[in-house]
Amino acid sequence: xxxxLSEDQICRCVAGEAAPEEWAHLAACRDxxxxxxxxxxxxxxxxxxxxxxxxxxxGQSDRAPVRSGGMLRPLGALRLVxxxxxxxxxxxxxxxxxxxxxxxxxxxxxxxxxxxxVQRAAPQSLMPFLQLDPAIAGSAxx
Amino acid sequence: MYPAARVEGGEQAPESFDELVEKYRHCxxxxxxxxxxxxxxxxxxxxxxCLKAFQAFEAFRGECSGKTWLMGIAVNxxxxxxxxxxxxxxxxxxxxxxxxxxSFADCEGLGRSPEAMVAxxxxxxAIWAAAEQLPERQRTVLxxxxxxxxxxxxxxxxxxxxxxTVKAHLFRAxxxxxxxxxx
Numbered sequence: 001x002x003x004x005l006s007e008d009q010i011c012r013c014v015a016g017e018a019a020p021e022e023w024a025h026l027a028a029c030r031d032x033x034x035x036x037x038x039x040x041x042x043x044x045x046x047x048x049x050x051x052x053x054x055x056x057x058x059g060q061s062d063r064a065p066v067r068s069g070g071m072l073r074p075l076g077a078l079r080l081v082x083x084x085x086x087x088x089x090x091x092x093x094x095x096x097x098x099x100x101x102x103x104x105x106x107x108x109x110x111x112x113x114x115x116x117x118v119q120r121a122a123p124q125s126l127m128p129f130l131q132l133d134p135a136i137a138g139s140a141x142x
Numbered sequence: 143m144y145p146a147a148r149v150e151g152g153e154q155a156p157e158s159f160d161e162l163v164e165k166y167r168h169c170x171x172x173x174x175x176x177x178x179x180x181x182x183x184x185x186x187x188x189x190x191x192c193l194k195a196f197q198a199f200e201a202f203r204g205e206c207s208g209k210t211w212l213m214g215i216a217v218n219x220x221x222x223x224x225x226x227x228x229x230x231x232x233x234x235x236x237x238x239x240x241x242x243x244x245s246f247a248d249c250e251g252l253g254r255s256p257e258a259m260v261a262x263x264x265x266x267x268a269i270w271a272a273a274e275q276l277p278e279r280q281r282t283v284l285x286x287x288x289x290x291x292x293x294x295x296x297x298x299x300x301x302x303x304x305x306x307t308v309k310a311h312l313f314r315a316x317x318x319x320x321x322x323x324x325x
Contacts, residue, residue: 011317015287017294017309039320045247045262046269047288052246054172057181 005032014039159199162208163192169209169290170216176273176285177220179240187223191216206299213290214300217282224278243270265323272322276315283308284315 005013005025012018013026013036026033120127170191174184194215202211244267249259273281282301286292292300297308 007320008313008317011313011320014320015309015312015316017313039316042265042269042323043288043316043319046266047291048248049243049246049266050176050270050285050289051172052248053241053243054175055168056246057175057184057240058168058171 004029005035010035010039014043159196162199162212163195166209166212167192170212173213173216173285173290174220174223176289177281178223179274181240183223187216187219190219194219206296209290210292210296210299213286213292213296214302217286217301220282221278242267268323268325269319272319273315275322276318279303280311280315280318283311284319287312 005022009018009022010032013022013032018026026036167188171184171188174187174191175181178184178187191212195212198215206214244263247259247263247266249262273284276284279301283297283303286297286300287294294305294308294312297303297312298305301308303311
């Protein structure tokens with residue numbers, strides 16, 4: 001085989017499946033040998049890069065939570081939304097029906113406000129006028 | 143158990159299922175990741191592969207090496223996964239961003255030339271892009287040959303294809319990759 005190898009023959013050599021006469025040609029032809037070597041090196045470099053790349057993803061994957069199905073992430077998000085809605089619903093429900101202790105506290109606060117209003121010399125709305133005239137304020141106090 | 147006498151290539155025979163999985167689990171994950179380009183799906187495939195291997199381990203007679211046997215299960219699982227297109231939309235949405243493969247190129251034998259390093263990265267990126275465009279069986283054979291460094295007979299055992307078919311797919315894959323790199 002005196003001519004150079006064809007592209008298909010080069011491919012077969014790179015794949016490692018060349019015929020004996022093609023190997024023999026490679027041993028004698030530096031151009032073809034260089035082409036095959038270059039092609040093989042490119043694929044081996046790709047393989048090595050792929051192994052390192054995958055190794056880096058293994059670390060990432062170990063940190064990620066293990067999932068068993070493709071739909072789990074959307075379903076998880078949906079489940080979270082449902083839980084939030086249910087939580088909001090029930091917390092709104094507890095506000096609508098106050099507990100007895102809270103009722104007693106509210107009643108006591110209201111009684112205090114009423115008591116303060118009753119003890120006041122004049123209604124709250126007239127208090128600024130009382131401050132303008134000390135005489136009225138004094139008589140009101142008596 | 144694992145009959146050592148029938149293991150090819152002088153590979154040290156794993157004594158147990160745990161040892162087999164520990165030794166080759168990363169190969170399964172790597173193959174699935176390279177085929178699917180989705181780390182979560184690759185992890186799921188790896189777990190399924192380990193489960194299937196566990197269920198079938200008693201029946202494993204050691205006709206091939208442990209790696210070849212495990213990769214055979216992985217090849218079938220990945221094929222089934224690719225054919226199941228129903229969830230592709232969700233997969234695309236949820237898949238994690240993967241770093242570019244060519245950024246993991248080594249500079250061995252390139253000296254200190256930045257141009258040579260750039261050229262190698264471009265070459266690897268072109269091969270990676272070409273692999274994505276390959277038909278499924280060509281891609282499988284290419285990855286098993288050049289990433290997993292399996293020989294033709296191991297690929298035959300792992301894929302269930304005939305030897306001539308494997309060689310033909312490998313030849314076509316190499317030709318397609320070289321055409322892409324030459325562009």
